[in-house]
Amino acid sequence: MEIARRNLVRWFSGRRLVRAEADDTRIFRGAELRHFTELSGRLESLVRRGKYLLFAFEGGRGLLGHLGMTGKFVRRTEGQGEPYSRARFHLDDGHVLHFSDARMFGRLEPAPAAQLRELDVVKALGRDPLADGLTAGQLEKAVAPSRQPLKVALMDQARITGLGNIHAAEALFRAGIHPSREPASLSPDEWKRLVGAIRATIDFGLKEQEGEEPVYLEEGRSENPFLVYGRAGGPCSRCGTPVESFTQAGRTTHFCPKCQPRSGVHASKPRAGKR
DNA sequence: ACCGCTGTTCTCCG
DNA sequence: TCGGAGAACAGCGG
Numbered sequence: 555m556e557i558a559r560r561n562l563v564r565w566f567s568g569r570r571l572v573r574a575e576a577d578d579t580r581i582f583r584g585a586e587l588r589h590f591t592e593l594s595g596r597l598e599s600l601v602r603r604g605k606y607l608l609f610a611f612e613g614g615r616g617l618l619g620h621l622g623m624t625g626k627f628v629r630r631t632e633g634q635g636e637p638y639s640r641a642r643f644h645l646d647d648g649h650v651l652h653f654s655d656a657r658m659f660g661r662l663e664p665a666p667a668a669q670l671r672e673l674d675v676v677k678a679l680g681r682d683p684l685a686d687g688l689t690a691g692q693l694e695k696a697v698a699p700s701r702q703p704l705k706v707a708l709m710d711q712a713r714i715t716g717l718g719n720i721h722a723a724e725a726l727f728r729a730g731i732h733p734s735r736e737p738a739s740l741s742p743d744e745w746k747r748l749v750g751a752i753r754a755t756i757d758f759g760l761k762e763q764e765g766e767e768p769v770y771l772e773e774g775r776s777e778n779p780f781l782v783y784g785r786a787g788g789p790c791s792r793c794g795t796p797v798e799s800f801t802q803a804g805r806t807t808h809f810c811p812k813c814q815p816r817s818g819v820h821a822s823k824p825r826a827g828k829r
Numbered sequence: 830a831c832c833g834c835t836g837t838t839c840t841c842c843g
Numbered sequence: 844t845c846g847g848a849g850a851a852c853a854g855c856g857g
Contacts, residue, residue, distance in 0.1 A: 657852045
């Protein structure tokens with residue numbers, strides 16, 4: 555999402571939106587299409603909060619954007635097609651920015667720019683490690699109260715925002731902490747390692763995609779760039795032990811059983827009032 | 830050809 | 844309230 559933001563800022567820089575048009579799909583979340591097609595002019599600001607983008611256009615109009623699973627912004631030239639293009643920004647330099655999204659889990663919801671931060675889904679977001687900074691203490695305060703397994707708690711956008719399934723697994727691997735650990739059981743040193751690992755995971759992801767057009771995991775890459783995600787059955791990149799996977803809250807979690815030992819894991823479901 | 834997976838929320842139940 | 848299951852949707856690989 556941060557790469558998408560940087561691309562959009564660059565593409566819009568010094569240019570004007572001369573025409574916005576789109577297909578009427580669920581990405582507009584029921585809003586009237588004219589609220590989108592009325593957008594025009596300069597992009598005055600583009601702020602990212604977690605996985606959301608807050609667009610502010612000249613004239614006070616705005617958009618709340620989210621890529622969902624398969625959404626992406628791509629730049630094409632006028633007249634050039636783009637598969638699964640759902641909405642298009644025509645710029646005054648002959649380029650067209652497409653919001654392309656096969657599964658349409660993404661969102662491009664028109665709203666007055668001044669109100670974007672007040673939308674419920676935005677207000678509900680926790681601290682953003684990249685935009686706000688994150689200390690070990692802040693991470694602990696946000697995540698330790700969760701009764702969920704640690705990886706699930708890290709993906710809870712109301713605690714800290716921005717981590718999805720891949721980055722949560724990658725951060726836990728870097729920190730050497732098992733994804734099923736009970737958040738309240740982490741030591742001060744583990745919180746410190748985890749916050750550093752989150753930062754390293756984000757930095758790695760940014761560096762990895764720097765200057766690239768948005769790509770899917772499988773496109774344009776011969777090889778999985780992640781340390782543990784998607785490597786089930788294969789050797790751990792650090793110790794060679796076979797990587798394992800299991801399901802947490804409906805998502806697949808990958809981890810190395812040796813680098814991320816099971817000590818301190820949830821017994822199962824901790825019951826209140828145990829002694 | 831079918832089945833089971835997929836960088837994400839959101840709602841509906843128990 | 845919290846947490847799990849299923850839904851929204853379409854493609855891809857085994």
